[in-house]
Amino acid sequence: MGGSLVAGYPHRLGGHCGSGALRDLLEWAGLSYGSDPLGEGFVFGVGGALSFSYLRGPGLGTPFYLVGRGSSLTEQLCGRLGIEHELRATDDPDEGWAWVRNELDAGRPALCWAEMAELPYLRVKMRMSRHDIVVIGYDDDAGTVMVVDNDRPEPQTISRANLARARSARGFPMPTRHTCFRLGFPKSLPDLRAVAGSACADAVRGMTAPAPALGDGVVSAAGVDGVTAFVADLDRWFAEFDGPELEKALFTLRVFVEKAGTGGGLFRRLQGEFLADLAGQIPDPVVRAARDVYQQIAATWSAVAAAGLGDSPAPDRLAAVRHIAAALPALEREGVEKLAEAAEGLAP
Numbered sequence: 001m002g003g004s005l006v007a008g009y010p011h012r013l014g015g016h017c018g019s020g021a022l023r024d025l026l027e028w029a030g031l032s033y034g035s036d037p038l039g040e041g042f043v044f045g046v047g048g049a050l051s052f053s054y055l056r057g058p059g060l061g062t063p064f065y066l067v068g069r070g071s072s073l074t075e076q077l078c079g080r081l082g083i084e085h086e087l088r089a090t091d092d093p094d095e096g097w098a099w100v101r102n103e104l105d106a107g108r109p110a111l112c113w114a115e116m117a118e119l120p121y122l123r124v125k126m127r128m129s130r131h132d133i134v135v136i137g138y139d140d141d142a143g144t145v146m147v148v149d150n151d152r153p154e155p156q157t158i159s160r161a162n163l164a165r166a167r168s169a170r171g172f173p174m175p176t177r178h179t180c181f182r183l184g185f186p187k188s189l190p191d192l193r194a195v196a197g198s199a200c201a202d203a204v205r206g207m208t209a210p211a212p213a214l215g216d217g218v219v220s221a222a223g224v225d226g227v228t229a230f231v232a233d234l235d236r237w238f239a240e241f242d243g244p245e246l247e248k249a250l251f252t253l254r255v256f257v258e259k260a261g262t263g264g265g266l267f268r269r270l271q272g273e274f275l276a277d278l279a280g281q282i283p284d285p286v287v288r289a290a291r292d293v294y295q296q297i298a299a300t301w302s303a304v305a306a307a308g309l310g311d312s313p314a315p316d317r318l319a320a321v322r323h324i325a326a327a328l329p330a331l332e333r334e335g336v337e338k339l340a341e342a343a344e345g346l347a348p
Contacts, residue, residue: 004104005137010037011148011155015263017132018073019044019270020150021111024134028109029185031081033192033281040263045274046080046195047073048202050267050339051209052332054230056240057218061172063241063249064219066230066256068266070206071130071173074111074181080195084184089177093164096178100135103182109148110135113179115169119149121156126260127171135163150261196278197346200290200339203271207336224336228329234322238315250308250317257305265298268335272298275342286345290338297331300324 010027014020019040027037049070056064078085090096103110116122116131136155137146145163147156167178189195211222211229221229241249256266263270275291307320 003137003139003141004101004107005146006104006107006109009109009134009136009148009155011153012040013153014040014150016040016044016069016261016267016270017150019047019263021132021134021148022047022074022077024148025109025111025183026081026185031185031189033189039273039277041270041273042277043077043274044069044073044263044267044270045203045278046199047077048080048199049073049076049206050203050271051206052221052223052226052230052266053211054221054226054233055214055218056233057214057220063245063252066253066266068262068268074132076199076202078183080198081189082186084182086182087179088182089179091168091177093168093178096167096180097160097164099178099180099182101138103180104135104138108183111181111183112167113176114163114166115171115176116166117171118162118166118169119147119156120158120162121147121149121152126255127169128260129169129171129174129176131261191348192278192281193346194348196282196287197343197348199274200343200346204336204340204343207332207339224329224333227332231322231325231328234318234325237318243314246314246318250314250321253308253321254305257301265301268294268298268301282346284342284345286338286341290335290342293331293335293338297328297335300327300331304328 011024023038023040023043032038049072051070053067088099100110111134114131114133115129116124117127134148135145136148143160144157145160147158149156167176169176207223209223211220211226214220219233237249258264272291272294275287275294279287279291304321304325307324308317310317
């Protein structure tokens with residue numbers, strides 16, 4: 001029996017679980033591009049994971065899915081910053097716990113996936129199996145672990161059994177399989193211009209990737225073309241969602257844009273923060289131009305989400321959503337163009 005704790009682990013509230021966790025880990029490792037710790041938006045942007053995906057069809061468990069980031073933020077950020085990383089997954093709970101325990105015993109925090117609905121301190125019904133948490137300690141005598149989560153200002157103590165359930169869930173978007181990362185941090189970060197240029201190029205690729213074909217009856221859209229398809233599909237909501245279902249769809253729209261760990265504005269606010277921080281260190285006009293566009297894109301997505309709320313009839317609110325959203329395709333396309341210019345201008 002025993003225990004371990006990563007003492008003095010830094011933590012601040014965040015808007016996105018992955019970016020918040022990685023920001024804390026970089027601060028713990030003493031890595032930054034200045035005297036201050038890196039911001040959450042900067043970390044998101046360096047991950048180069050900006051994207052867009054929209055799904056609507058039967059069997060989803062929700063009226064639709066709307067996602068503004070790709071799935072490889074951690075791997076892309078680590079590769080770009082020279083962080084050694086190994087993703088580990090297993091269906092054996094003892095092996096999965098041993099990986100975490102070994103990291104803690106070595107004095108290192110453990111970045112893990114968890115099903116958010118199984119974390120008792122969150123008290124949420126929405127299920128999402130790739131919620132990032134950092135485990136910083138355990139107590140064998142009490143049967144507890146200490147977890148750091150972007151959504152809580154202080155570390156949370158939960159039972160080992162709760163952690164095991166969260167790490168063995170089989171829900172959306174995939175089984176958690178006790179997944180964790182073994183990370184090895186460098187002594188310093190690589191050249192900022194090269195890192196930022198590569199990150200912008202990855203974001204362009206994420207926003208120009210094609211949508212998967214998912215069969216009849218499913219609307220599947222991705223990237224800048226997907227934004228156009230999403231806005232067009234809003235017209236079909238009048239027929240597809242009737243009465244309470246339309247209310248649910250409008251509520252879900254706000255959740256996916258503002259509340260579901262997106263940092264606000266469907267991750268576009270975080271992208272804008274990255275570009276703003278970057279412009280403060282590299283006063284390049286192409287970076288400032290990209291910053292300005294993404295700040296506008298984020299504000300427009302937030303306005304779309306807000307238009308779905310209120311006391312007026314749901315069809316009237318949907319009409320307002322559609323009116324504001326009409327500006328998104330051109331804005332998102334301009335954003336990708338500005339990111340491409342930044343990637344080229346920052347390249348060595």
